[in-house]
Amino acid sequence: MFGLFDKKYHNPELLEMIGQAQERWFAFLDKLENRMHEMCTAAVPEIREVFNQDTDPYKRAHGHMLMGLHGQINQMRQKANKTKEESIFYFIDRATTQLPDFISSAGREYHDKLRIFRLDCINRHNIFEEKIAWYTLMLNNAAGEQDLETFYREQLAAFEDIRNKFTCKQCGGNIAIAKIFFIATYITCPFCQTQNTFTPSTGAQMVLHQARSLAEQRTAHLLKAYEASKPKNSQLYQQYLRSMFDEWNKIVPDMATENEKFYQRMLHDHTNSINHY
Incomplete structure (x- = not known):
């Protein structure tokens, strides 16, 4: 097959091979996109029904369904x-390694064809990635976007009402809770040193579950600016990613150390994806 590169001055077979490779690549992405379209459009009404019928405050059935759909989309991305x-x-x-760098116009034609072929294939893949982002957003919003900001503010207000009403189980002394907690936490009584378990409300626990989604809502305009950039501006994505994690850390400061590791992984993955191009 690659013996075609040994033909120096007249190589119509190579030009034909370039065209066929591009056609196969475009057709392959078309099939993936059609499958993604069928799957996501069929899933939207089911997502709404599951969300509305799920009495679990954490909407875990809804979350598991979304996770499965996102997994299928990710498999399509991996195949691509x-x-x-x-x-x-x-x-x-x-x-490029086997085709000699000819000075002749005939040789230059092959180099130009390969350059255009590369750009066309990369641009077609970028369109595929944009459709993944669009369908992912469609699935996430299928049940209607929740007002996570209002819910978060409500939980902060509820905490203010109870933060000074917690008492020691041993001596009955009043214990002021210095900050909002999202998981069960040991609080030491300042009077008798007894360890008391402070269990946050269900709503406060849900804030931890929804923290990333709320951070993404707060920084959605930055992600939109990146997605609208042509060509894709990597600095805009990095700005979005840093801002999103900063907001996440403001909501749940105790997660900042773990979140920073997660941020570095996402930044590393993004940089690697750029280097492939």
């Missing part, structure tokens, strides 16, 4: 990435 590496980038790497 694997095919891009094996059928597009591998083809280009072999061609």
Whole structure:
């Protein structure tokens, strides 16, 4: 197959191979997008029904359904990435290393075709990624976007009402809760040193569960600016990512250390995805 690169001055077979590779790549992404469209559009009414019928305050049935759908979308993304590496980038790497750099116009034609082929294939993949982002957002909003900000403010207000009403189980002394907690926490009585378990309300526990989603709502305008940039501006994405994690840490400060590790992983993955291009 790659013996075609040995033909120096007249190589119509190589030009035909480039065209066929591009057609197969485009058709492959078309099939993935059609499958994604069918799956997501069929899932939307089911998502709404599950969300409305789920009496669990954490909406875990709804969350599990979304997780499964996101998993299927991610499998499509992985298939596309694997095919891009094996059928597009591998083809280009072999061609550019084996095809001599001719001065002749005939040789330059092949280099120009490969350059255009590479750009067209990358641009088509970018469109595929944009559709993944669109369908992901559609699934996330299928049940209607929740007003997480109002809910969060309500939980802060509820905590203010009870923060000075907690008493020691041993001596009955009043214990002021210095900050809002989202999980059960040991509080030491300042009078008798007894360890008391402070259990936050169900609403406060839900804030921990929803913290990332609330942070994403607060920084959605930054993500939108990145997605609207043509070509994609990596600095805009990094600005969004940093701002989103900063908001997340403001909501649940105790998670800041773990969140920072998560931020570094996401930033690393984004940088690697750029380097592939």
